[in-house]
Amino acid sequence: MGKHLRSAVRLRRPVDTWHKPALSAAAALAVPDLTLLALGRLDLVLYTSAGAMCALYAHGLPYAARARTLAWVVLGMVVSLGIALTAASLTASPVLLVVGASLVAAAHKTLCDATRVGSPGNLILTFISSSAFFVPQRLVDVPLHLALAVAAGAVAWLVCMAPGLVRPHGPERVAVARALESAAGLWRVRREGTESPGRQGTGRPDTELTARQALAGAVNSAWHTLFLAPGTDDARARLARLLAHAESALATPRTGRPHTPADEAERCAAAARAVRGGGALPEIDPTPDEARRLTGIATEAEHTVPALERCPAPDRATGVRAVLARLRPGSPLLPIGARVAVGCTLAGWASLAAGVGHPYWAVVSAASIYQANSTLSGQRALQRVLGNVLGLVLFFALLPLIRIGPPVMVLLALALQIGAEALITRNYWLGSVCVTPMALLLTEFGGRLPAGTLIADRLIDTVVGVAVGLVCCAVVTNRRATDRIEEALARVTAARSAALRRLGESEAQGEGEGQGEGERQSASADDGPGPDAGDADRETGWARDRLALALVELREAFEVASGEWWQRALPAERIAAAEREGHRTLARLVRHAAPRVPVS
Structure with a gap:
């Protein structure tokens, strides 16, 4: 009480x-x-x-x-x-x-x-x-x-x-800044875990999972904001690249990276402050994971595929359809x-x-x-x-x-x-x-x-x-709140299965492409990236969006049902397992589809 x-x-x-x-x-x-x-x-x-x-x-x-x-x-x-x-x-x-x-x-x-x-x-x-x-x-x-x-x-x-009239991208800047701040928060949690490796497993809440959930929600909201903003100008492209960088924090960090968690937290926080300001938008140097995606295209600026090309999944309900569904x-x-x-x-x-x-x-x-x-x-x-x-x-x-x-x-x-x-x-x-x-x-x-x-x-x-x-x-009870959890669990399971299939196809495709690396680089120098690569990236992005949205909705459904009285027993263990495995898969998707950003 x-x-x-x-x-x-x-x-x-x-x-x-x-x-x-x-x-x-x-x-x-x-x-x-x-x-x-x-x-x-x-x-x-x-x-x-x-x-x-x-x-x-x-x-x-x-x-x-x-x-x-x-x-x-x-x-x-x-x-x-x-x-x-x-x-x-x-x-x-x-x-x-x-x-x-x-x-x-x-x-x-x-x-x-x-x-x-x-x-x-x-x-x-x-x-x-x-x-x-x-x-x-x-x-x-x-x-x-x-x-x-x-x-x-x-x-x-x-x-x-x-x-x-004065700040045409103001709402988008705020949404991206919030995502960068959430990314900084996740890196700070990782820094504390690095400095105190004995913390986890002591019965305390999984603070990193909580920070990942917060970042996933902020990133999902920010992408939704950018999807609502039409246009292809440079400011929107820069915001999309910054948001992609914030999202990259969801990927499990690799060992041997040049930036420590403290460095990454400060980079994201500094970028958020700059984005909130009224000046020019900052550029963040790509992380090693992001830089891997630049292989073969970084030398040709005109062939760089900006993160701006990301678009919502075609089966994502919007507008009147989404309202009627709810x-x-x-x-x-x-x-x-x-x-x-x-x-x-x-x-x-x-x-x-x-x-x-x-x-x-x-x-x-x-x-x-x-x-x-x-x-x-x-x-x-x-x-x-x-x-x-x-x-x-x-x-x-x-x-x-x-x-x-x-x-x-x-x-x-x-x-x-x-x-x-x-x-x-x-x-x-x-x-x-x-x-x-x-x-x-x-x-x-x-x-x-x-x-x-x-x-x-x-x-x-x-x-x-x-x-x-x-x-x-x-x-007047709301026993349908538990039904919403079951629906959300089903969506997470389906989105994760589709994501794993997408990852399997992409990894198989990557192995095939690796056998002809010299020919691919030569062709890309003349013709640019092939359409198949762009389609594959788009499909991976859609899989990532579907899974991220499903995880956000599952967390929301669980929090709503947890505070409702006279409910059936909530499947807490299934929810925890779905969130844990879902975020692991999301981390793989984020690393695999790291944004192609220009090297500065």
Whole structure:
């Protein structure tokens, strides 16, 4: 119990890019808020906030993919707002409105998890739409209010796309830098193992395997980011070569290499720092394993095959196909959606029964605690209560400033938005300290209420929403989480078998080519590398991608199922064996398909 409590409240290092969504959202909110302030119509802030808050999304995506994703987020926000406002104009029954808000919240959770839209996930969509369900509305005003949301969404889109004019490869650079930092972390673990060879086998966790898993996930994410970035310019090619170098750390190091693990860690860390900066991208000299691949082509620069040619496997589901696959019948996402629908409905009804004037706060509180499994949901419930209580204290302390007038309220709202994004990456409860007074300020824009009533309603709704949400989390089980492990194990087994076949074919081909080395080098000097070599490298790269993705998904499935109660016994030994053998095979693939990089 104490371990889970400490984990729930422990502060993490802030995410390296927290300032991007923070400043983007503040800028996107400032434009409509200041405009409405000048017009004396701050009562319309809810509708403009719906579009402006979309600026929190998609900051990890390349700009071409970001443009599409933000457009879908704005569309989803406007559709959700339209449903809420239409329902509010057609019925005044709070019981029915709670049901409508809960169903929309469940749709948000399921679709955001299926699309993997990233932070802040379903929370912003649910907060805005749930509030709109309980705003007095006339049907004739709905088009105007939706138009305000669309206009603010357009501002958010422009704000999020603007940095691309200055730093067009910014998201790709961040993704590659994270992979290089993970590679540096793996080399540091190896350095410690070299300096203290007796560490392993003493009952401690396999820290190297953990570091390899972290690197495999970072590399997989970075390749996915590069795949989303179109173009063949030099910057993207350099990033691909740097990422290939980071990935090469997955290969088991050979003895007698000129660089020690400490040297390799510093090289990767220095490269990561340079990539994060705004200057020219660095070049890393090839390792011995990489240099082996340069034999026969290093003397002819025009025949060098850059790592940029790597592309995703053709059978890798993307876009709508991937989303539909995650929502198929039997998907483990569906029970989570059912939890949200049931938990939010009962929480809203309980709030109504308690006589609270803001039942949508209970709906949002219940929706906010549902995470990937029961254990994480319990931790989030504790974080929600702690953050909201402290946030109410902050709101009470800010009341003298709030009562000065609308201009100060607008400035406070913008400052709290930045503070929330700065703190929430350290821990959810810390970010909630700023989110809570910001939500109360949004209520104040629509009309002033007694501070005591606001604070009491928020506290009661938080406790009710969290308590009812946890009960529903226990009642609505997710036994499909174990089924996902079996599917992930099957994918790892299939990907590893295909990889071993690919390695066998490549090694046999290499032996055949070795018999005619002189003829091959002579031909390559005249004609360049043959198409068969390029096809073989591409097939090996695809095998590596499939295996790496399968290993990442297996680890994710195991972590989700481990925190879910009332499960069948998890096949822990099979999972450990699959991961161990899978990473060994991945290391062979990485060494065999080491990138062809120019010698500098």
